[in-house]
Amino acid sequence: MILSPFERTIARRYLLPGRSEAFIALVAGISVGVVMLSVAMLVIVMSVMNGFRAELLDKIVGLNGHAVVQAFGGRLDDWENILEDIRETPGVVRASPLIEQPLMTTFNGRVEGVFVRGNTMEDIERIGAQVVQGNIDALQPGAGKVAIGTRLAANLGVRVGDTITVINPQGRSSPFGTVPRQVGYEVAALFEVGIYNYDETFVVMPMQDAQTLLLLGDRIGMIEIKVEDADRVEEILAPVARNLTGLAQIADWKTINASLFEALQVERVAMAFALSFMVLVAAFNILSSLVMLVRAKTRDIAIMRTMGATRRSLLKIFVTTGFTVGALGTIAGLILGFIVLTFRQQIVKIIEVVTGQELWDPQVRFLSTLPARTDPVEIAMIVGLALLLSFLATLYPALKAASTDPVQVLRYE
Template sequence: MLLSPFERTIAKRYLLPGRGEAFIALVASISIGVVMLSVAMLVIVMSVMNGFRAELLDKIVGLNGHAIVQAYGGRLDDWENVLQEVRTTPGVTEASPLIEQPLLTTFNGRVEAILVRGNTMRDISDLSSNVVSGNISELQPGEGNVAIGSRLAQNIGARVGDTITIINPQGRSTPFGTVPRQIGYRVAAIFEVGIYDYDQAFVIMPMQDAQTLLLIGDTIGMIEVQVTDPDRVSEILAPVTRSLAGRAVVSDWKTINSTLFEALQVERVAMAFALSFMVLVAAFNILSSLVMLVRAKTRDIAIMRTMGATRKSLMKIFVTTGFTVGAIGTVAGLVLGFIVLFFREPIVAFIGLVTGQNLWDPQVRFLSTLPSRTDPVEIALIVGLALFLSFLATLYPAWKAASTDPVEVLRYE
């Protein structure tokens, strides 16, 4: 909508009310503030929820893959052939043998439930970026070294170089009954993946050491699978599922974490719907400020009409005025939202310090830090919604201004 010099001048004049119009300026400023806060709130909430889902998915997939082929009974015989079959399936990028077993560990009189994972050397080396102390490369078969999660290390008081004892209740049979198997392992590295449950329980060791600890020989418990498209994992692994029917079950990340991710999706949609009403409230503020402006400028409007201003010109002037208020608020909201997202960790820490409450408890939130991931498409939708509602809010006041009868207004002037 192009404006003539006359229309542009009047619109600019109405955007910057004079000294005698302080109340109109205040209402317009409140409208900008409401639009800014509503847009910022939408950007912050949606980015944090997207970040939470994406971070959780990345970390879960980073440890468990996109899918797991798990044998009935916990032992996958002839696993080399099964592994080769999975690797040759179209769409599969990587498949690795994996052993996972819940056991107990003890150190200095403290006992904790753990989840022992036996990984290939390649999978172990992939954890190097998550190591907070020690050297993950020291985890070599037969060396008796392990890597433990940071929360587990805190709970039992273990540090790099200490020796922890892992207890396997399924020990060797003796004339006096089954004796639990207890083996000491040196802590070579401490890692932190960022998911509280994993950092609290996981003990990583070479697969050969896990087989020795669990007395399972040359067998494994499951195969970890990575695919090209996580959203099509069920479709990609459908041939494997049919081939291994009766021998193993294929569980993808959607099935394993279905309750969690479905709850996140429902909450995300509900929050977006609820917060969108804030933008609607902001649009009503723009409408009210424009109505007040039209009432205050009724005499000016009548004079402009008598001087030749058309109804279309008046419509364009007031639509431009209101839309500019919405646009300024939208841009300011985007800037505020990105600033809050950038400083989100210090802000959470400050609020927690002031209120005395732990606002981000890793035991409840799964992740140790507040994540954020901005989706450009969602940002575009938020901006589009704010601008569209701002435009709609200008139509009625602009129509009222264009419908002003100069004869009636100036009759008694």
């Protein structure tokens, strides 16, 4: 919308009302503030929800891959050929053998349920980025060393160099029944994936050591798969699923964590819908401030009409005035939202100190820190929504001002 110098001057004058119109200025200021807060809340909430989903997916995939081939009965025969076929499937980035079994571990009288994971040396090296203490390179086949999560170490009271005992119920037979198999392993490294359940239960060891512990021989329990597009995992692995019919089943990240990610999606949509009403409230504030401005400026509008101002000019003046209020609020909201997202962790800690409550319990939230990931498309949609509602809110007051009859207004002046 191109404004003439006259229209631009009047619009600027109405954006900065005089002292006699302080109440109108206050309402306009409140409108800017409400738009700012509504846009900031939408940006913050949507970014945190996106970050929560993306962070969970990244961490889960980093340890479990996008999908796993699970053998019926827990033991996959002829897995070398199956592994080779999977690696040759278009869209598969990586596939590797995996052993995972729930067992128990003890240390100094403390007992914890754990998941023993047998990984290839290549997969163990990938965990190196999450190691917070010790040396992951010490995990070599036959060395009798393992890596465990930091929270499991805290629960057991274990430090690097200590020896934990892993108990396998399927042990050797004796005259008195089956004697559980107990094997001691030195803790060579502590890792922190960032997902509470993983850091509390996982014990990682070389594949050969896991096979020995679980008496599997050369067999494995499953194959871990990573694909190039997580959202197309079912489509990419469809040929593999057909070839494995009756031998094994494929469980992808959507199936394994279905309840979690579906809940996140429902919550994300519900929050976006609810917070969008804040933008609508802000638009009504813009509407009310413009209505008050039109009523206060009725005499001025009539004089401008008698001096030659067209209805189109008045329409443009008041649309520009209201839209500028919405645009200023939107820009301020984006700035506030990005500031809060940048310092979100510090803000959480300050609130925890002030209230004395733990706001981000990793046992409930799964992640140890508050995540955030901004989606440019969603930011553009939020900005578009705020500007569209701001524009629509200006139409009625602007049309009202443009339809002012100067004769009716000035007949008694």
